Amino acid sequence: MALALARRLLMVLLLAGTRVAAPPPPQVSPSEETVGGITAMYNFGDSISDTGNLLRQGDTGILRYTTGLPYGVTIGRPTGRCSDGFLMIDFLAEDLGLPLLNPYLDRRADFTHGVNFAVAGATALSTTALANRGVTVPHTNSSLGVQLRWFKEFMSSTTNSPREIRKKLASSLVMLGEIGGNDYNYVFLQRRGTNGRYDPISNATRSAESLAHALALVPEVVQSIADAAKEVLDMGATRMVIPGNFPIGCLPSYLRAATASRPASLRDGDGCLGGAALRRACCGASGGAYNFDSNRLCGAPGTTVCADPSRRPSWDGIHLTQHGYRVMTELLYRRGLACPAAVKLPRQKPCPPVS
Template identity: 55%
Template sequence: MARILLAAFVALLLVVGPCHARPEPEHAAKSAAKGKTTVVDGITAIYNFGDSLSDTGNLIREGAGGMLQYTTAPPYGSAIGGATGRCSDGYLMIDFLAKDLGLPLLNPYLDKGADFTHGVNFAVAGATALDAAALARRGVSVPHTNSSLAVQLQQFKDFMNANTRSPQETREKLARSLVMVGEIGGNDYNYAFSANRPAGDGERNLYNFGRMAAGVVEATALVPDVVRSVTSAARELLDMGATRVVIPGNFPLGCVPSYMSAVDEKDAAAYDGNGCLAALNLFAQMHNVLLQQGIRELRLSYPGATIAYADYFYAYVRMLRDAGETGFDEGALTRACCGAGAGAYNFDMDRMCGAPGTSVCARPDERISWDGVHLTQRAYRVMTDLLYHEGFASPAPVEFPRA
């Protein structure tokens, strides 16, 4: 039955669209606080929008509930001395990017006592590209936060209005800034799939087949609107004066333990050469192809700006392929470090990392997946290097000095 579903999924996608030694970021924060910030390529600030891949503490201040409640306490943050609201054992890509730029770690917008001299992080774990009302009209509920991309964009506008004296001053500030529009949109799809997850023990029957098929249809129908939301937000930021914008694509969902566990496909033919579910990766690629088309249209409208596509999909695939060379355990590439349920993925949606009955692997630095959904600090460091130092974000949004 699962094989039939995956085949139908691929057919649907083809109809809808074509596919083509640990670093220490806190050092940058300390040096910047002492006035020793070294400007890299003229960038003096970062403004970030997104979800749990880049939230540095907004949801924890909103009040996390549901499965995300566990991200606010150990073992989250275990590599950096305690939980901060980051969905990992340590730092995220946005932290490493700030460190590489010689800037302090990006403070969350909801930390009202924070220093925002060098930028603001508006990302919120669980956030969606579409607002809750738009998703509700499609039968998709948002369980964790109402801080959609539109809400984050309005917060940015409010912040700029309060901290600059004119639109011209805003333009001047943005001309010296790096603006990160996502990754966001993954949760829109997650919630659509989750609402139709198999019932009971996931037994393979006609009822569950229908539920999974409904999830596929609902998620696929969301893609054009999700992409439009992201590119529209980028357009507003460019109109306000942004000159360097990074828009990331989606991860290869078929390589993510939470998705692989949910499908639990036994047929080897459903997997690609990297051991990932091919049909789910085609879905992620559909999003990415449409997003890249939107980015090309933005480049035509704003020829003076650098609008980079950050290829999270192929950077992740490269990380998988080079896992042995970069110190990851090649026998556990799709196995969560922190979780429960044992099996191939160590993932149980009802017992997320941090919940009673879960445990943490002995060497997180050797794992790519932290909790089945998010990556480890080590994996985020590797992804940052691939994106911003090895060309997986193109055109390069930052010209780093050559070593």
């Protein structure tokens, strides 16, 4: 019962979005017109939208497997994306008529139409702030604050004045997230050690202590995202999307961690969709209902890949497949699930009237 309540609360927290008001977008001259009047896109986030920054940072720890095949298998090569292929940020750029966003750390890349600052494993709170609260960040120090600093440095280096920055941002879309999910993940994927810190373990902990710790972080995580949004809006951004996290309690990694402590018949009581294809990761090692083993992640020796990733929403038990991300992009930005709409796309279903 406590575990079911814990997962429900976690899903509610991670699905909660932050809405920041902004002035209506200015008119863009026909010579600059693209889909929705957007000529550039700037993205902040974590592994849900990283297109190669962690790959270029070097030591990726447990995420090292994402830098080689089978990651990228659907598009023929690994790119640093944590999926078999493309991500939501790629499909959104395509829908807007923009080139795919290059990672900021690829210094030879073309950033004319935007930059991707997202880094896999990144958190909303700084690594120092999390360490002070007993949470270890194992993958990267490039938190939202670091990405925001990169953004400011980039804008300053490519313009001559704050006025030019405002002009550039007036025809840009800012994607601030998804970010913050890892702040909670690192709490649930670690346990209290004898030294009072959090020590890594192989399976997620669903204890009341870890839930309470995650709950305590929520106000700070939300405030960190809101503060970053305000800074970017103050610089001149007029169109911004702040995505929430999807229900990570329904991912194969979390479901697998709960298997030992609760019978399978209770799992769908938490609101997770049933069906083997929905629960089972395409790439993994353990077989079974979830095909997820935290000691042998996708890409490790002994792991296998399903015959058709497009028939599974989950790629590696943590991230989605290219097909899963394509469907989510369609539902959010064309089918009216993300309202009010920050961008206008062809064949976009209008948002329902506000009652």
